[in-house]
Amino acid sequence: MFTPRLQALLVLVASAAVLGLAPILVRLADTGPAAAGFWRFAFALPWLLLMVLRPGQAAGERGPGRPSMLMALAALFFVLDLAFWHYSIAFTSVANATTLTNLTPVVVTAVAWLAFRERPKALFLLALAVALAGAWTMSAGADGRQGPDPRLGDAFAAVTALWYAGYFLTVKVLRGRVSAGRIMLWSTALGLPLLLAVSAALGEPLLPGSTTGWLACAGLGLVHVAGQGGVAWALGRLPAALTAVTVLIQPVVAAVLGWWLFAETMTPAQLLGGAAVLAGVVLAQMSARHRKGAEAVAAAPVP
Template sequence: MQPTEAPRWQAVAMLVFGACVIGFSGVLVRLTGTGPAAAGFWRLTCALPLLAIMTRRMSGPLGRPTPIALLAGLTFALDLGFWHYGIKYTSVGASTVLSNLTPVVVTAFAWVFLKQRPRALFLLAMAVAVGGAWMMGAGRGGGTPVLNAPLGNFFSLTTAFWYALYFLTISEGRKTQAASRLMFWSGVAGAPLLLVAALLLREQILPTTLAGLAACLGLGLVHTAGQGSIAWAMGRLPTSLASVVVLVQPVVATYAGFLLFGEALGPLQTAGAAVALGGVVLAQWAARPRPAPSA
């Protein structure tokens, strides 16, 4: 399908769906029982067979990797590596919130280099969504203690930079490539990098329990369904809008961490979730296509 053949609401719905699915990846990383980089390796590796089947059925042979796919693999490997170490040292909710503070970087880059000039109302919506995400990360209401919150928060903030670069490369790659093919080759490029990092850092590579193995397989499914949906939608929506809409992800991750690990969920975090979602809705409304001028 060409971008003009898919209704806008369908692309937004797929983007929200993908963000909600990805929101559970932080929980699965905790459950794998492997090292942080190793969990990223299993996420990409377990997704490759599914992506290969999807690509062959929907758009023919796998072909060869393009430079933009390899660059996407590099940026996503860095994104997963830093984010998973953030999850190790801080809470799932805080790590996911901080790592998703990418709209500012993405919007600025798209404005300057891609000539996607945002409306003033969209900038306000972005500020509201980011502010809500910050409230979720700052609110602490007690719960399971973390290993090293400052270090984990630093890793998570660094992830935001790599996630922004990944967003931009995927957006550029979707101009010429199908989402499944782009995801497949970026996974082929990123998985070995994460495995090498895990070996150098002397991590636990293999899951030691059936639950850990199930979590690794679950990461592959989450990556295929979640990140694949996001990549599909990014071929049909402005990059800046996509970067704001995926702030639904930390809302899901925060509540999943609360339900499964007893992580902090105080009044400020609850209010922050509502503010972040309100900013997402406002951003979607502000980014709607302008009506064509009447004759």
């Protein structure tokens, strides 16, 4: 029999691997990048509604409840996160787009330290320098064969880390009073029309043009529920530092699938830069492991 800790670890590994499918499905969605985010939300919404309506929940947590201004803010951050990330996938390699978004824990830890008025440790400053140097190396080392505009795509991916940090910090505040299921439900429901508006404003094709595209969009919905939900469930049962390191499986899975399905390769400089980014994230977690306030939000899984 699996121990509760081992069970949570297995769920975490599986969820991180599922999240690694997201950039592949965006590429296969056969629609605009923001439109792919719209369909991700649209297909996820019924599953999220079933989650909050299922029996056996604690008193006061069953049912959708009502949205709040903070939920609307979380939705806005998540919409910006998906829009920028999906466009980064369109312009650069799957590996770069996924690895650079993993700067989120570094950003969240830095903001949390500022919010808690705690001076950063020397190890965190080193982690920040290593991660930023790695991000620059990944972008500068592109040979032009990773996408139509790798530099622009890398910039979008780096900015995605900022938006996702805002989302997770907002969720941290909400989690003190609202269940995770309700937060996911309302951030998705409120973000749905926003992504539709972004897609329309950019003149993107909304409807997938093939059966494969529709299946990819439906798959994005399942990734949204199973991947994000699985990591959130495991985070409540495992140390945050362990969770943050384990979810780094995602960029590895995404890079392997990008190489297998799209023949994407990485230059030696990009491989070195990617390793530096992930090392910086791990060092940031090590520097925060004794700071419970910062640690709780520093383990943010990528989109």
